Amino acid sequence: MDLSTSFMNLSLPNPVIVSSSSLTATIDGVKNAVNAGVGAVVLKSLFEEDIAAGVERSRKDAAISHSEAEAYMEQLGMLLEPDAYLTLVEESVQAVDVPVIASLNCYSDKWWTDYAERIENVGADAIELNLSPIALDQKTSAKDIENMLVNMVKLARKTVKLPLAVKIGQNYSALPHLANRIRQAGANSLTLFNRYYKFDIDIEELSFKSGNSLSAKEEFGPVLRWIGILSDITELDISASTGVYDASDLIKVLLAGGNAAQFCSVLYREGLEVIGKVLIDLTAWMEKHNYSNLSEFQSLLSHEDDKNNAFYQRLQYVKALRDK
Numbered sequence: 001m002d003l004s005t006s007f008m009n010l011s012l013p014n015p016v017i018v019s020s021s022s023l024t025a026t027i028d029g030v031k032n033a034v035n036a037g038v039g040a041v042v043l044k045s046l047f048e049e050d051i052a053a054g055v056e057r058s059r060k061d062a063a064i065s066h067s068e069a070e071a072y073m074e075q076l077g078m079l080l081e082p083d084a085y086l087t088l089v090e091e092s093v094q095a096v097d098v099p100v101i102a103s104l105n106c107y108s109d110k111w112w113t114d115y116a117e118r119i120e121n122v123g124a125d126a127i128e129l130n131l132s133p134i135a136l137d138q139k140t141s142a143k144d145i146e147n148m149l150v151n152m153v154k155l156a157r158k159t160v161k162l163p164l165a166v167k168i169g170q171n172y173s174a175l176p177h178l179a180n181r182i183r184q185a186g187a188n189s190l191t192l193f194n195r196y197y198k199f200d201i202d203i204e205e206l207s208f209k210s211g212n213s214l215s216a217k218e219e220f221g222p223v224l225r226w227i228g229i230l231s232d233i234t235e236l237d238i239s240a241s242t243g244v245y246d247a248s249d250l251i252k253v254l255l256a257g258g259n260a261a262q263f264c265s266v267l268y269r270e271g272l273e274v275i276g277k278v279l280i281d282l283t284a285w286m287e288k289h290n291y292s293n294l295s296e297f298q299s300l301l302s303h304e305d306d307k308n309n310a311f312y313q314r315l316q317y318v319k320a321l322r323d324k
């Protein structure tokens with residue numbers, strides 16, 4: 001049984017990817033995931049805030065006056081020695097024989113581009129850009145937000161030659177249009193979707209608290225819908241993220257036209273053994289359906305194959321009930 005696949009022109013032994021998370025924040029975590037059988041790893045993100053904080057610390061150490069700070073920090077950002085993240089990338093690439101995808105969390109065009117270049121230089125196979133611009137005032141339009149996002153992809157493409165995955169949230173009103181702009185800006189794949197940090201309110205203490213950081217399996221529905229719709233109309237590869245829990249979710253991703261699926265919460269809940277089970281169950285399903293490789297069934301049920309244009313477009317229950 002051949003489970004290998006091509007993702008952003010990288011060869012993966014199988015389409016199971018461990019998501020960017022604390023599971024991939026250390027070299028041991030990366031090795032454990034690969035020993036468990038994943039076909040690629042996405043490393044924990046380097047957050048732009050961390051880069052900026054590092055630069056700020058260096059600025060303070062150098063006792064630079066406030067007025068000179070901005071220019072100096074810009075320059076210092078260029079001169080910082082390779083940090084722990086670059087070491088993680090380098091060691092991971094040396095330690096494992098599956099693609100290592102570094103991850104950058106960016107919210108502006110200020111600090112991270114220099115690190116993108118350094119990540120490329122230490123041998124990462126690709127970079128996933130975790131982009132989450134957010135509108136918090138009435139002046140910023142949807143277009144402004146999309147422009148910010150697309151400009152960050154352009155900047156990354158200008159900086160590195162590596163394959164670029166773009167991880168976005170699901171709250172966009174016209175994803176096909178945005179996906180096309182992301183592709184034109186130079187990305188190679190989309191990660192659908194980022195699951196943002198959840199917060200909650202404690203109604204007894206009248207305070208804020210963290211929400212559930214792990215997803216529920218039920219969150220997978222919108223991911224499947226958008227993979228099916230986008231896989232037909234974009235040249236971008238697609239990997240699924242959010243609510244992918246087992247082999248059946250992975251098979252659905254592939255049938256809908258996706259290339260790979262990222263696993264995260266289920267690994268926190270049930271351990272890395274899940275990966276072996278996913279591979280066994282995927283193989284058993286392929287045997288049962290007489291498939292010997294993934295391309296024989298990939299995209300069989302994308303939007304285009306939804307002949308009546310019913311399932312992917314049907315957003316409202318009213319229509320579903322009337323059609324019964």
Ligand SMILES: Cc1cc2nc3c(=O)[nH]c(=O)nc-3n(C[C@H](O)[C@H](O)[C@H](O)COP(=O)(O)O)c2cc1C
Nearest residue numbers: 019020021022045130195215241242243263264265
């Ligand atoms: C503890 C934890 C840490 C995470 N850290 C990152 C991160 O650094 N960068 C990132 O892009 N996503 C991060 N994520 C999000 C996951 O990569 C993933 O997109 C999200 O959890 C949805 O997938 P899931 O339903 O399989 O958990 C994190 C998730 C968890 C639970």
